[in-house]
Amino acid sequence: MFEIVPQTPEDAPAVDALLDVAFGPDRMKKTAYRLREGVGPVGELSFVAKKDSVLVGTIRFWPIIIKTDAKPARRIPALMLGPIAVDPALKGQGIGMGLMRTGLAAAKGLGAQIVVLVGDLDYYNRVGFSRAPAVGLRMPGPVDPERLLALELEPGALTGVSGPIGRAWGHKARKVAALPKMAETRRSHRRSIA
Numbered sequence: 001m002f003e004i005v006p007q008t009p010e011d012a013p014a015v016d017a018l019l020d021v022a023f024g025p026d027r028m029k030k031t032a033y034r035l036r037e038g039v040g041p042v043g044e045l046s047f048v049a050k051k052d053s054v055l056v057g058t059i060r061f062w063p064i065i066i067k068t069d070a071k072p073a074r075r076i077p078a079l080m081l082g083p084i085a086v087d088p089a090l091k092g093q094g095i096g097m098g099l100m101r102t103g104l105a106a107a108k109g110l111g112a113q114i115v116v117l118v119g120d121l122d123y124y125n126r127v128g129f130s131r132a133p134a135v136g137l138r139m140p141g142p143v144d145p146e147r148l149l150a151l152e153l154e155p156g157a158l159t160g161v162s163g164p165i166g167r168a169w170g171h172k173a174r175k176v177a178a179l180p181k182m183a184e185t186r187r188s189h190r191r192s193i194a
């Protein structure tokens, strides 16, 4: 059996080691990493899978911004799912699906409306990702367009949207725009301690 729990700072070295095993040391050359440079993952959406207290799976989400082609352009906050990885020795036991279901439920709970990723449709369609809502989106680098997928946590959030995906700069864009319910919690917390 395995358990899925929030990632703690102490988990970071094991997460990095697992990602190196799963994707190879060149993983940071992938296009998705251009969206992560200088931007941290959403802490509340970082989960790990543990089996007998050993870290065997990881999922994180990065905040991103879709700048629409429409005039005037809109900046739509969204999340990018990934990286997700599972210990190769434990593949096929539902750990990956468990990580995604936990992460996506938490993202929805925080008010996220759009999640995108680059990956295999046959795997990610099991949790609702598809190509159609992502068809107007563009990554900042080479990506097979068929692998750019999206999930609307708020139905229709990507209807008619086209434009490039970019980094979510700065604390405000990250915390406030992408996850309104978390931002609300923080604002009311600040008010209550002011």
Ligand SMILES: CC(C)(COP(=O)(O)OP(=O)(O)OC[C@H]1O[C@@H](n2cnc3c(N)ncnc32)[C@H](O)[C@@H]1OP(=O)(O)O)[C@@H](O)C(=O)NCCC(=O)NCCS
Pocket: 022, 023, 084, 085, 086, 087, 090, 091, 092, 093, 094, 095, 096, 097, 098, 118, 119, 120, 122, 123
């Ligand atoms: C992809 C990954 C996270 C899946 O984790 P997992 O715990 O093995 O997945 P689950 O046990 O939840 O699901 C297994 C099922 O998904 C299928 N599956 C796994 N990867 C798949 C893929 N890339 N494409 C299609 N189906 C896939 C398996 O065949 C299996 O199917 P079954 O239920 O019909 O037997 C894991 O294989 C991994 O770490 N891969 C290396 C890193 C990686 O590629 N990450 C994703 C980047 S896009």
